[in-house]
Amino acid sequence: MPNSITQAQPPLKFIPPTYNPIVRQVASFALPLWMQWRLNLREIAVDQPETLLKLYEQFQAGQTRFMLAFRHPSTTDPYCMYYLLSRYLPSVARQQGIELKSPIHAHFIYDRGIPLWAGKHIGWFFSRLGSTPIRRGKLDTVGLRSARNLFTDGQFPLAAAPEGATNGHSEIVSSVEPGIVQLGFWCAEDLVKAGRSEKVLIVPIGIQYQYISTPWTALEKLLSELEQDAGLSPNVPEADLAWIQSHTALTDRYHAQIYRRLIQLAEHLLTLMEDFYRKFYRQTFSAVQQEQAANPEAVQADAVGALPTNHHIAQRLQSLMNAALRVAETYFDIQSKGDFNERCRRLEQAGWDRIYREDLKQIEALSPVARGLADRIAEEANLRLWHMRLVESFVSVTGQYVIEKPTVERFSETLLLLWDMVARLKGTHSFSRPRLGAQRVQMTIGDPLSVSDRWQSYKENRRQAVANLTQDIQQSLEKMIRM
Known part of the structure; x- marks a missing residue:
């Protein structure tokens, strides 16, 4: 949020996701240059990309609905996730002869506060990428309804950072918030009501940064x-x-x-x-x-x-x-x-x-x-x-x-x-945070956690089922940290 707010503002409006394939294509084209020039990210390695390729195959065949639950140590993480989907996975798919419908993409959930400090153009851009905002400090019924609809019926899988915010530590996982798990159970509930047979999954994804040469x-x-x-x-x-x-x-x-x-x-x-x-x-x-x-x-x-x-x-x-x-x-x-x-x-x-x-x-x-x-x-x-x-x-x-x-x-x-x-x-802005040296990022695709298999437990005790799955996500993300 800017430091110079001196006037009352009209109510915050919900920014609806309005996916535009041209905006996605332009972003995908410009991303590698942006990551090298602005973020000083030079290498990306991914463990177990085949897991994600298989899930996208199943998603496009109407067999699964899933969410990508990625670690959030840095503001750079969404760029890494976008590169993983738009660049890395299509390349691996071609190498392995796997045919996937283009594009490989996701509906990201983002904090509604980001466009307030980064600029209104960011809200426009995120919207055209098919992303949906959420307000973290209140029961945001409009934002939750949008995320729930995208999880159940969206053109792409959902993606969110279960820690809620960056923590600045590649090797410490903040407490996972239960919101994404609740969205998973709501998706399972909506599918049951609609008589649909897709399996609902949450896929933990580890993100860890290292310097290429010690700065x-x-x-x-x-x-x-x-x-x-x-x-x-x-x-x-x-x-x-x-x-x-x-x-x-x-x-x-x-x-x-x-x-x-x-x-x-x-x-x-x-x-x-x-x-x-x-x-x-x-x-x-x-x-x-x-x-x-x-x-x-x-x-x-x-x-x-x-x-x-x-x-x-x-x-x-x-x-x-x-x-x-x-x-x-x-x-x-x-x-x-x-x-x-x-x-x-x-x-x-x-x-x-x-x-x-x-x-x-x-x-x-x-x-x-x-x-x-x-x-x-x-x-x-x-x-x-x-x-x-x-x-x-x-x-x-x-x-x-x-x-x-x-x-x-x-x-x-x-x-x-x-x-x-x-x-x-x-009293200065943190947009110009120093980059101390070129980095590589290690991404790890974890084993999918089934929400559908826990549906019966959820019906019997909702609070406990949400807590158990939240803890499983926490442990999965922690296990992926390379010490």
């Missing part, structure tokens, strides 16, 4: 820029390096030094933000203080080196995110319940309710005074959402991600999350 120089350059933005002069004492090298897998002096600087930057930013929320929003951080009192040895160890688990930093981050969300929740009069993801989505919807006014169908007909008051509410709501935006990039940060496996990929992912934070604090 340590670019990573250190970005780290230096962030240190400068934060007003931090890096200082890594010899005792710290010795401690890191003797207590962790970072035996290389250069990597140990970068790691300590990364920790220093994180600690510095945490201190700045804690002071900010304590001074101006009267937030307390008693949970961190209690942790320090209960575990003084850990705090002391952090002071002279780096704990293998970085438990202290993780605890401070959790407390800081909780404080930031409380500030926004207090303004919107929302209870602090659920995990961080749930709280972020609830806040987002509360902000949208004040910006995109359902109760003001004819905003242009308001008196100047009434319009001024509506604008003031919209501007304040947008400002309060800033606290939530600060949090949503860090919901999957564990504090252990780098040190438990200190690869350049994990270093980079963590540093880029800090870059997101600094960009937001500076």
Whole structure:
């Protein structure tokens, strides 16, 4: 969402999927160049593409309806999925002599908020690709009905990210949301009612990124820029390096030094933000203080080196995110319940309710005074959402991600999350997120999970059947991560 919303807006309209084969064809033609030039993605490898080819054969023969449930560590993922369908699978099909009707495509489910910050043209483009939007923070009956209809009767299979949002970690799967499973059972229900025999499946797809050559120089350059933005002069004492090298897998002096600087930057930013929320929003951080009192040895160890688990930093981050969300929740009069993801989505919807006014169908007909008051509410709501935006990039940060496996990929992912934070604090857009080096992507097609085989269980206990299948998707995506 842009930072400069100062006026109330008309209600958010549903963007209906309006598939246009010409738009799809142009996008397919331009995609390889875009991925190399803009995304710096140079290689794509796919494990078990035959599984997906067989499913498309069955789909086109009227034997199955299925959903592609893909991992979502990065905003690059939809491009990889589109390349998989429009380029990779047709090539494999030709090589294996498999005849499939063109095009191999999918109806993607996307967040309705994307066109708000990326531009209205993105909504137009997604619509012409046959994609359908969903509002994540409310019961979006119109969006759900569209997705349900596409799952049951769409020209192509459905595709969605079951984690709901990006988490910035190739090797951590966020909690899978139950929405896509519910859509699967609704599809099975609709088929039964219509007397149709297609089998309903959900296909987990793993996505994982690696650098083709390790970009340590670019990573250190970005780290230096962030240190400068934060007003931090890096200082890594010899005792710290010795401690890191003797207590962790970072035996290389250069990597140990970068790691300590990364920790220093994180600690510095945490201190700045804690002071900010304590001074101006009267937030307390008693949970961190209690942790320090209960575990003084850990705090002391952090002071002279780096704990293998970085438990202290993780605890401070959790407390800081909780404080930031409380500030926004207090303004919107929302209870602090659920995990961080749930709280972020609830806040987002509360902000949208004040910006995109359902109760003001004819905003242009308001008196100047009434319009001024509506604008003031919209501007304040947008400002309060800033606290939530600060949090949503860090919901999957564990504090252990780098040190438990200190690869350049994990270093980079963590540093880029800090870059997101600094960009937001500076009031700049995150569209120009740095690309540290050329990457390859590893995609893995998982074994299809049958919704139809669980139909009887769903009729007996809907909540439990949804929970069980959601957990199976979670485990399948986690098993596909290459450590």
